[in-house]
Amino acid sequence: MSDQPAIQKPLPEPDDASRPFWDGAAAGRLMLMRCNSCRTWRLPSRMHCDRCLSTDVGWEQASGRGTVRTFGIMHQRYHPGFANDLPYNVSIVELDEGPRLPTNLVGVSNADIKVGMKVVVDWERHADVTLPKFRPA
Numbered sequence: 001m002s003d004q005p006a007i008q009k010p011l012p013e014p015d016d017a018s019r020p021f022w023d024g025a026a027a028g029r030l031m032l033m034r035c036n037s038c039r040t041w042r043l044p045s046r047m048h049c050d051r052c053l054s055t056d057v058g059w060e061q062a063s064g065r066g067t068v069r070t071f072g073i074m075h076q077r078y079h080p081g082f083a084n085d086l087p088y089n090v091s092i093v094e095l096d097e098g099p100r101l102p103t104n105l106v107g108v109s110n111a112d113i114k115v116g117m118k119v120v121v122d123w124e125r126h127a128d129v130t131l132p133k134f135r136p137a
C-alpha cells in the first residue's frame with residue numbers, strides 16, 4: 001500500500017534559459033550564472049548583470065554551501081501533492097557566493113531549524129529533474 005498522494009507535486013520544467021542549472025543538478029553540481037565582466041554570481045538566471053549591466057555571462061559551479069536566512073513552516077495544504085509532507089519547511093538559503101535560493105531543508109526537524117545555521121546542498125532526484133535541497137553542514 002503506497003502512501004503516495006493521488007496528485008503528485010508540481011516540479012520545475014527546465015527551459016533553454018535554465019537548462020545549465022538543471023543539467024548541473026542532475027550531475028550533483030550547483031551551477032549558477034556568473035558575470036564575466038565583474039564576476040558577480042546571479043540567481044535566478046537572467047541575461048544582464050544587476051551590478052554592471054553586462055550581458056557577458058557564463059555558468060560556474062558554486063560551492064553548494066550556504067546559510068539559512070529565513071524559513072517558514074507550512075501547516076496548510078496549498079497543493080494536494082504536499083499532503084503527506086505537512087508540516088514542511090520552506091527556507092531561504094543564502095549561498096556562500098551571495099545569491100539566495102528558496103528551498104527545503106532536509107535531515108533536520110522543523111523544530112531544530114535556526115536562522116544562521118550552516119547548510120550544504122543535498123540532491124532530491126525525480127524522474128525528470130533533480131532538486132537542490134539543503135541539510136545541516
Ligand SMILES: [Zn+2]
Pocket residue numbers: 035036037038039040049050051052053054
Ligand atoms: Zn557584472
